[in-house]
Amino acid sequence: MGKNDHFLDLFFNPKSVAVVGASRNQETVNYFLVSNLVNLGFPGKVYPVNPNATEIMGLKAYPRVTSIEDSVELAVISVPARITLDIVRDCVAKKVKGITIIAGGFSETGTQGRKIQDEIHRLLQKNGIRAIGPNALSPINSANNFIVGFRPTSKLPQGGLSFIFQSGLYQPRLEWLLNEFHLNIAKLIDLGNKMDINEVDALEYLAQDKDTTVIAMHLESVAGDARKFMRIMKEITPTKPVIVLKSGRTPAGAKAASSHTAAIIRSSDAVVDAALKQSGAIRVSGLDEFFDLAKAFEYLPLPQSNRVAITSYSGGEGVFTTDCAHLQGLEPAELSTETHKKLSEVFPPWPIPINPFDTGVAGQFHSFDVVNRFVEALVDDPNVDCAAVQVGIPPQLAASSTGDQLLKPYTDLIARGKPVTVWGMDPAFSTSMTKDLEACRIPFYPSAERAVRALGALWRYAKLRGHKQV
Amino acid sequence: MGKNDHFLDLFFNPKSVAVVGASRNQETVNYFLVSNLVNLGFPGKVYPVNPNATEIMGLKAYPRVTSIEDSVELAVISVPARITLDIVRDCVAKKVKGITIIAGGFSETGTQGRKIQDEIHRLLQKNGIRAIGPNALSPINSANNFIVGFRPTSKLPQGGLSFIFQSGLYQPRLEWLLNEFHLNIAKLIDLGNKMDINEVDALEYLAQDKDTTVIAMHLESVAGDARKFMRIMKEITPTKPVIVLKSGRTPAGAKAASSHTAAIIRSSDAVVDAALKQSGAIRVSGLDEFFDLAKAFEYLPLPQSNRVAITSYSGGEGVFTTDCAHLQGLEPAELSTETHKKLSEVFPPWPIPINPFDTGVAGQFHSFDVVNRFVEALVDDPNVDCAAVQVGIPPQLAASSTGDQLLKPYTDLIARGKPVTVWGMDPAFSTSMTKDLEACRIPFYPSAERAVRALGALWRYAKLRGHKQV
Numbered sequence: 001m002g003k004n005d006h007f008l009d010l011f012f013n014p015k016s017v018a019v020v021g022a023s024r025n026q027e028t029v030n031y032f033l034v035s036n037l038v039n040l041g042f043p044g045k046v047y048p049v050n051p052n053a054t055e056i057m058g059l060k061a062y063p064r065v066t067s068i069e070d071s072v073e074l075a076v077i078s079v080p081a082r083i084t085l086d087i088v089r090d091c092v093a094k095k096v097k098g099i100t101i102i103a104g105g106f107s108e109t110g111t112q113g114r115k116i117q118d119e120i121h122r123l124l125q126k127n128g129i130r131a132i133g134p135n136a137l138s139p140i141n142s143a144n145n146f147i148v149g150f151r152p153t154s155k156l157p158q159g160g161l162s163f164i165f166q167s168g169l170y171q172p173r174l175e176w177l178l179n180e181f182h183l184n185i186a187k188l189i190d191l192g193n194k195m196d197i198n199e200v201d202a203l204e205y206l207a208q209d210k211d212t213t214v215i216a217m218h219l220e221s222v223a224g225d226a227r228k229f230m231r232i233m234k235e236i237t238p239t240k241p242v243i244v245l246k247s248g249r250t251p252a253g254a255k256a257a258s259s260h261t262a263a264i265i266r267s268s269d270a271v272v273d274a275a276l277k278q279s280g281a282i283r284v285s286g287l288d289e290f291f292d293l294a295k296a297f298e299y300l301p302l303p304q305s306n307r308v309a310i311t312s313y314s315g316g317e318g319v320f321t322t323d324c325a326h327l328q329g330l331e332p333a334e335l336s337t338e339t340h341k342k343l344s345e346v347f348p349p350w351p352i353p354i355n356p357f358d359t360g361v362a363g364q365f366h367s368f369d370v371v372n373r374f375v376e377a378l379v380d381d382p383n384v385d386c387a388a389v390q391v392g393i394p395p396q397l398a399a400s401s402t403g404d405q406l407l408k409p410y411t412d413l414i415a416r417g418k419p420v421t422v423w424g425m426d427p428a429f430s431t432s433m434t435k436d437l438e439a440c441r442i443p444f445y446p447s448a449e450r451a452v453r454a455l456g457a458l459w460r461y462a463k464l465r466g467h468k469q470v
Numbered sequence: 471m472g473k474n475d476h477f478l479d480l481f482f483n484p485k486s487v488a489v490v491g492a493s494r495n496q497e498t499v500n501y502f503l504v505s506n507l508v509n510l511g512f513p514g515k516v517y518p519v520n521p522n523a524t525e526i527m528g529l530k531a532y533p534r535v536t537s538i539e540d541s542v543e544l545a546v547i548s549v550p551a552r553i554t555l556d557i558v559r560d561c562v563a564k565k566v567k568g569i570t571i572i573a574g575g576f577s578e579t580g581t582q583g584r585k586i587q588d589e590i591h592r593l594l595q596k597n598g599i600r601a602i603g604p605n606a607l608s609p610i611n612s613a614n615n616f617i618v619g620f621r622p623t624s625k626l627p628q629g630g631l632s633f634i635f636q637s638g639l640y641q642p643r644l645e646w647l648l649n650e651f652h653l654n655i656a657k658l659i660d661l662g663n664k665m666d667i668n669e670v671d672a673l674e675y676l677a678q679d680k681d682t683t684v685i686a687m688h689l690e691s692v693a694g695d696a697r698k699f700m701r702i703m704k705e706i707t708p709t710k711p712v713i714v715l716k717s718g719r720t721p722a723g724a725k726a727a728s729s730h731t732a733a734i735i736r737s738s739d740a741v742v743d744a745a746l747k748q749s750g751a752i753r754v755s756g757l758d759e760f761f762d763l764a765k766a767f768e769y770l771p772l773p774q775s776n777r778v779a780i781t782s783y784s785g786g787e788g789v790f791t792t793d794c795a796h797l798q799g800l801e802p803a804e805l806s807t808e809t810h811k812k813l814s815e816v817f818p819p820w821p822i823p824i825n826p827f828d829t830g831v832a833g834q835f836h837s838f839d840v841v842n843r844f845v846e847a848l849v850d851d852p853n854v855d856c857a858a859v860q861v862g863i864p865p866q867l868a869a870s871s872t873g874d875q876l877l878k879p880y881t882d883l884i885a886r887g888k889p890v891t892v893w894g895m896d897p898a899f900s901t902s903m904t905k906d907l908e909a910c911r912i913p914f915y916p917s918a919e920r921a922v923r924a925l926g927a928l929w930r931y932a933k934l935r936g937h938k939q940v
Contacts, residue, residue, distance in 0.1 A: 081820075104785075104831050105818065105819070108785075109820040109821060109822070110820070110821065113820060166786060167784055167786025167787075168784045169782075169784040171783075171784060172862070176895075176897065177896070180896075180898055218786070220786070247789045247793050249793050250793045250796035252792045252793070252802050253789050253792040256785075256823065260785035260786065260788065260823075261785065261786075286917070287917055288897075288916075288920075312639075313642045314637055314641060315638075315639075315730035315731065316638060316639030316688065316730065316731075317642075318726055318730065319637070319717045320717040320723070320757060322720070322722045322726040323717050323718065323722070323723035325722065326721065327720060331722060332725075349552075349575070350575050350579040350583060352729075353729040358730065361574050425642040426647070427646065427651075427758075427916075428646055446897075446916075447756070447758050448757065449756045450758075
């Protein structure tokens with residue numbers, strides 16, 4: 001499952017892992033390096049390395065990498081920079097195949113740090129050992145529950161989304177992203193200072209990875225071969241959408257990036273932008289958008305064209321949402337006569353426009369399930385390619401509706417190849433309803449603008465792949 | 471409190487209110503028209519009018535407006551359009567001074583509806599009665615807990631923020647906005663079809679209103695005198711910021727608006743944009759931004775200049791946040807030598823940049839309260855005008871910190887006239903911590919980009935008022 005011949009595969013599917021710096025102290029981040037592997041049931045062998053412990057999380061601990069009896073494929077090193085070189089020497093002696101170096105304190109800190117990093121790099125190259133980092137917290141593979149992380153992770157929901165990060169900015173929100181925002185992931189790699197393995201390797205690997213259907217990439221710089229990077233990008237984007245968040249794009253941000261992962265920003269943002277556009281990558285400007293689009297592309301089919309149906313609990317929100325849709329390249333669908341007929345019985349006693357459909361007005365005259373009647377009608381409507389729906393029923397009615405009843409029209413729509421995104425009455429909405437929706441791959445967003453932005457991105461990508469505007 | 475001589479004041483401070491269409495049935499929206507007034511303790515007299523009830527929420531109910539023994543200042547009418555004219559005749563007979571018409575079904579529905587609306591309008595004009603609506607759900611006044619609403623509202627937190635809406639799009643999220651997003655409001659008016667009272671009246675009234683320090687306005691069209699509107703806007707913006715969300719700004723949106731509140735969009739969006747800019751209004755493009763900025767302006771002082779201090783739990787997020795800041799017209803502050811000195815003891819054993827400050831790296835070597843040490847140091851730093859801070863402490867440490875300890879540096883900063891906005895480890899963050907923060911007027915946002923966008927808006931408004939860029 002997800003195996004391929006690329007050298008990076010070792011980092012995602014190691015048979016045996018030494019965790020150097022593993023801790024028994026739950027108040028340190030290093031505790032979670034081993035606890036996550038044990039709690040999530042990673043099937044490979046795990047060897048905690050800590051000279052002051054004999055056992056960690058029920059596993060035998062070793063004073064040094066070289067004291068482990070069996071062979072070790074991968075070493076995860078989480079000790080201060082100044083002693084990392086010694087650990088690496090042990091890893092060379094132990095003939096490990098790959099190393100992840102987590103700690104910072106290397107090239108990003110100046111001459112002294114760079115010197116240590118260069119020495120480690122030379123030693124590894126000489127011995128044919130590949131390395132992620134330093135200053136990187138990864139990888140993660142949902143297929144075997146392999147995870148290198150600094151916080152407790154309760155579950156790795158499997159899916160087609162793979163991430164490339166340049167820094168640990170995902171880490172504080174990982175648990176939230178997976179188990180509350182409901183991203184379904186294949187793999188994640190954080191590259192850090194990119195001493196050896198860089199974004200080109202990561203992209204190349206995920207391009208070949210069978211488990212990966214969507215790639216979301218956070219970059220501060222291109223450290224590798226820029227031509228190769230663009231070539232792979234061009235090859236991959238027609239079949240796997242690649243969402244790119246490039247930071248360090250302003251002078252102030254670039255300066256911050258160089259002191260953070262020693263990233264050297266060689267190109268102006270306009271050049272990066274043009275290159276990404278040409279390659280078919282989907283560039284985003286914010287973190288919210290980055291994760292919003294990642295979810296949409298992983299959950300949903302692509303629309304056949306750009307005709308959107310919109311419904312909301314107030315006319316005003318319908319107008320606003322229609323504006324958002326237009327700005328995203330979507331246009332209100334002219335709903336069919338059949339749909340008009342189906343909906344006419346929930347109309348108030350005067351003619352109302354049905355796209356955007358004002359659920360609120362209709363709901364004052366009929367029950368609040370009009371929103372579902374609307375979505376139901378879209379399934380067979382040949383004039384509708386996608387839908388944006390404000391969901392939610394008043395608390396007093398919630399008890400009388402079951403999940404199935406509520407969600408079937410949406411899943412029917414998706415089954416017809418019509419993507420639908422939803423938002424709630426308020427940004428918080430009901431956690432349990434959000435969970436039900438997303439378990440059925442109906443993505444929930446905290447606002448109309450974000451729900452529509454996600455649809456817009458799907459449409460623009462579909463258009464690049466030859467889907468025609470009607 | 472908040473009284474002024476404007477005719478609109480009657481709608482916010484009525485001594486007596488008839489609620490026509492009041493219901494005993496909790497499953498209908500009309501139930502909440504009376505229940506909110508009773509539960510929130512509105513001190514004026516409330517007369518439910520319903521021919522099928524003798525009592526509603528403990529109040530004597532009347533079959534008709536004319537059967538109420540005492541005088542009635544304001545009538546809130548929530549009955550279908552076709553019988554509204556009869557009710558209005560009763561109100562004329564009763565000599566009410568003002569009317570709010572909630573129901574839709576008037577000019578927005580075509581010729582027939584417009585005819586009824588015109589007839590009502592003539593009747594009211596002839597008798598000198600002013601009216602909000604039809605198709606409008608308002609007003610709200612937090613000073614006396616007067617509220618016209620379709621959903622249960624648990625509290626009206628008092629503050630300086632007043633809203634003008636053209637539609638009920640605020641209604642489904644009102645409870646969330648007030649009691650979870652923590653907006654502190656003065657007044658709210660929803661204008662609907664603007665048969666009589668329009669946005670010019672509303673703006674003029676709030677310009678004079680002593681309780682109102684910030685105005686947030688949602689518009690689909692300008693129905694009144696556009697010159698007067700711009701003149702008032704120009705007069706008011708130097709002392710009261712006015713945030714404007716104009717929807718119906720795309721062809722598709724404008725079409726939707728015309729069938730929703732019969733709004734006639736007379737000007738292109740570019741014209742509206744130029745006029746608003748010239749008037750000093752703060753135009754926003756989304757609902758998230760609308761409410762985000764409303765909160766920032768109500769909570770915070772204006773920055774003296776544009777030098778921002780940033781801290782985050784990962785270097786990557788610091789880079790991203792710095793980009794966002796630059797794009798908002800803010801620049802990273804060069805922190806003082808004094809600040810460097812104060813922070814040096816929480817540094818890891820290598821030099822790190824302190825703006826953006828990487829709390830995560832520092833936190834690996836010291837306790838996680840480094841973020842507070844950072845904010846503390848900014849209070850006296852003469853090079854810092856404002857700050858954006860990622861807050862949050864790992865769960866295992868949360869218990870050992872008290873609210874006061876956590877929040878004092880932030881309130882000190884604000885007391886010095888330095889606005890600070892915060893975001894969390896993840897968009898959901900801890901509800902209780904958000905509540906504590908916002909009770910101290912430290913605005914919390916679900917992401918760095920939104921926290922920084924709010925600061926940027928404060929800075930640009932300050933600049934218009936003569937604050938200088940350093």
